Amino acid sequence: MAISNNKNGLSKKLKWRSRRGRRGLCRRGMAMRMKVKKLQKLIPGGHGLEANRLLLRTADYIMHLRI
Numbered sequence: 643m644a645i646s647n648n649k650n651g652l653s654k655k656l657k658w659r660s661r662r663g664r665r666g667l668c669r670r671g672m673a674m675r676m677k678v679k680k681l682q683k684l685i686p687g688g689h690g691l692e693a694n695r696l697l698l699r700t701a702d703y704i705m706h707l708r709i
Contacts, residue, residue, distance in 0.1 A: 678696060682688040685700050 674693075678693050681696060681700060682691065685696065685703050688696055688699060691699060
């Protein structure tokens with residue numbers, strides 16, 4: 643694959659891919675927020691918790707279900 647450089651030393655194709663990648667991160671972030679919201683509904687006391695605290699609470703909840 644031949645890559646032609648522009649005056650900044652970066653190829654146009656690489657610039658396009660980087661912009662495309664940022665949009666993909668946005669979509670992944672949105673998907674993660676939706677999953678966190680669903681998990682907040684499933685776990686007792688999960689409403690209003692940040693994702694990291696929610697995951698800890700989820701792990702505790704699973705352990706209590708197993709006991």
